[in-house]
Amino acid sequence: MHPAHTSMKKILIAVTGGIAAYKVAAVVSALKQAGHDVQVAMTPAACQFVTPLTFAALSQKEVRTDLFPAHPTSEKDHLYPHLYPATEADLFAVLPATADIIGKFAYGFGDDIVSASALSLPATCPKLFCPAMNTQMWKNPVVQENVQTLENRGWQRIGPEDGLMACGTSGAGRMSDPKTILEVIQSNL
Numbered sequence: 001m002h003p004a005h006t007s008m009k010k011i012l013i014a015v016t017g018g019i020a021a022y023k024v025a026a027v028v029s030a031l032k033q034a035g036h037d038v039q040v041a042m043t044p045a046a047c048q049f050v051t052p053l054t055f056a057a058l059s060q061k062e063v064r065t066d067l068f069p070a071h072p073t074s075e076k077d078h079l080y081p082h083l084y085p086a087t088e089a090d091l092f093a094v095l096p097a098t099a100d101i102i103g104k105f106a107y108g109f110g111d112d113i114v115s116a117s118a119l120s121l122p123a124t125c126p127k128l129f130c131p132a133m134n135t136q137m138w139k140n141p142v143v144q145e146n147v148q149t150l151e152n153r154g155w156q157r158i159g160p161e162d163g164l165m166a167c168g169t170s171g172a173g174r175m176s177d178p179k180t181i182l183e184v185i186q187s188n189l
């Protein structure tokens with residue numbers, strides 16, 4: 001993917017704990033190649049699927065994984081990781097967005113770096129989420145209600161699509177393809 005060059009923006013990419021996390025590498029790489037300042041934040045569950053090193057290497061920036069870093073430096077994003085870079089972001093995108101993180105956003109939880117960052121975004125910051133989960137999870141009324149809550153609050157949903165999923169089933173719940181996600185991100189910059 002080689003997106004057209006735009007002016008540099010601060011993009012906060014949040015990765016949560018779904019199997020589609022490996023596909024996020026392509027999106028991060030393309031945004032970085034387009035000249036953007038890309039900061040990746042990951043939930044602890046996301047780190048079970050892809051290592052932070054992958055995203056650090058692609059974004060050329062340390063990945064935020066902890067609300068309470070073991071050895072914080074005096075940098076503001078180490079001392080206040082729940083505020084920086086979120087309060088300065090030009091765009092926030094969550095991919096894949098788990099059922100869990102969607103629920104946490106809907107109810108205003110902030111006990112991990114991704115949900116705490118979401119609470120700290122400027123009101124004008126575009127907020128995108130890309131749900132990805134098993135079809136039964138996606139159809140669960142509590143998930144659907146939480147998705148609706150986010151959309152009512154101005155979150156922009158990308159997908160999910162119908163298709164074959166890693167768990168071997170087929171149906172709604174597959175994360176939109178990275179190219180589509182990249183196009184939507186760029187149209188919001």
Ligand SMILES: Cc1cc2nc3c(=O)[nH]c(=O)nc-3n(C[C@H](O)[C@H](O)[C@H](O)COP(=O)(O)O)c2cc1C
Binds near residue numbers: 043133
């Ligand atoms: C192999 C495996 C795959 C998973 N895939 C998904 C998924 O695609 N979508 C989802 O919502 N949850 C999925 N889960 C469950 C989440 O990882 C779990 O709910 C976790 O607590 C989410 O944490 P997070 O939202 O903080 O990242 C999966 C779990 C496992 C073990």
